[in-house]
Each structure stands twice: as structure tokens, then as C-alpha cells.
Amino acid sequence: MSVILVTGSSTGIGQETALHMARKGHQVYAAVRSPQTATDLRDNIAAESLPVEVIELDLLKPDTINAAVEQIVARSGRIDALVNNAGIGDGRAVEETPLEVVREIFETNYFGTVSVLRAVTPVMRKQRSGRIVNVGSLAGKVVMGCHAHYSASKWAMEGMSEALAFEMAEFNVRVAVIQPGVVLTPIWGKGEVPTEPSPYDNSMQRLGKFFEFGLNRPAMPADVATAIAHAIESDKPHFRYPVGPDAVETIAARSKVSDDEWIEANCLQGDAFADRMAELVGVDYYR
Secondary structure (H helix, E strand, O other): OOEEEEOOOOOHHHHHHHHHHHHOOOEEEEEEOOHHHOHHHHHHHHHHOOOEEEEEOOOOOHHHHHHHHHHHHHHHOOOOEEEEOOOOOOOOOOOOOOHHHHHHHHHHHHHHHHHHHHHHHHHHHHHOOEEEEEEOOHHHOOOOOOOHHHHHHHHHHHHHHHHHHHHHHHHOEEEEEEEEOOEOOHHHHOOOOOOOOOOOHHHHHHHHHHHHHHHHOOEOHHHHHHHHHHHHHOOOOOOEEEEOHHHHHHHHHHHOOOHHHHHHHOOOOHHHHHHHHHHHHOOOOOO
């Protein structure tokens, strides 16, 4: 049995991961911003009598992060695995995204993750064991127009995670990044999408086509939880785990073409865009 901390556990990937790992016999601490309102999570825990404790952890409040980690160590004596999952999105052009929204995305998706890592890595370093799983995104490998700041936050996580893997290796701590494509979770309702006409409507339409393709064959939270379980439990975990058909196929396609070819393809419109992406990815997603 491992002691596992999962952030962003109130819904979606975080909740499914917390429940999935508890069903496998692990002791799970499901961290949420407001334990009082996590009724769906609590109901699911109670329905199956799972070994999950709901604790408060707000990525934007470092004191709650430190208190959560201290609470877990006091009760369980260790932290064997950390799943950094909480995140928010947005879908606007760089020019049109208010700076406060950019800051909120990075505070949650990147700086919040770093804050949790700064609290947990000393525990794992001292116990000389552990698994760290950072939930990134397909957008952390492949960029579309009008998705800049979410992508940038996930690219930052990718780079940080790779560096962290080097740093923690000598302490027998493994690091993994999960790269989901489109997953049916409540994050779809957290970002803001512009409703006014924009000079960037063409880019927004291409992004919309990208999401439509993903929604035709979406991954489910359970698929992501399965990948996370492998990263935690396997004797030979991977560093990167693409999850979902769109993630696997698009990342593979992107690796085969130059930056110039990819940018050129993503500046096309209508059937020309669909034809070129079908040629690159191998599947006619965009029509």
C-alpha cells in the first residue's frame, strides 16, 4: 500500500484518480480547494467505503499546501506518490487575453504545481523514495492558435518535470508527465471563450476543429487514471504518457514534421487545413 496525495480531486481526472488508486488498496489523500463543497467526491468515497481522506489544499494559498503535507506525514508517516492534477484553461488570442487571466493560468497550472513540489520533494528526498506524476496536456507538446497561455503553462510544466526527473533520480524518486488530449471533464467549463467578433476568428475556428476532432473520440478520466496508476506502480514507469487517440496521433504527427511545416499547415483554412492535417496526422479529423 502506498500513501498518495492527489491535487484537484473534487471532479474529473483528480477525482477519478483518487478513487481508482483507493480501489487498488492505496491510502489516498484527495486534496480539494474547499472540502465542504466536495459533495460528489465524498458521496463516491462513502458509497464504496474507500480509504480516501479529503483534505484542504488551495494551490494559490501556500499555507494550505504546507499544512496538507504536514497533516499527511503526521498521520501516515510518509508520502509515496504525488499526483499534481489541478488546472484551468482558456481559449483566446494572445492579444485578447487579459493579463490577469494569463497570471491566473500560470498561478494555477505552473506556480501552484511548483508550490506543491517544494513541499513534497523534501519528504521524498529524506525517505529516498517516491513517485511524482504531473498531469500535463497534449497542449504541452503541440500548440494551436488561441490556446497560447494554457499551452505555455503546460510547456513550462514539461520542462520543469524533465529537470526535476534529473534532480530527484539520485534519491530514488521517479517523475512522470501525463499528456491527455481531449478528456470529458469539467475543465471545459472553466476556461473563457470570447463571444465578440475577433480579428483572430480564423485561428479560433481551427482550434474549434481541433477540439471537435478530440471530442469525436475522447479519452475518459478513467483512461488518465490508468496511466497515472502505471506511473506510480510500475517497476519501469515511462517519463511521458500520451493519453487518448488525439494525443497519441497528434504528438506522433508533430514529431515527423519541421516547425515550419507545422506552422504552415496551421495557417491554412477550410478544406485546405483539413486536407493538410489529414496528410500529416494520418486521420481525417477536421472535416
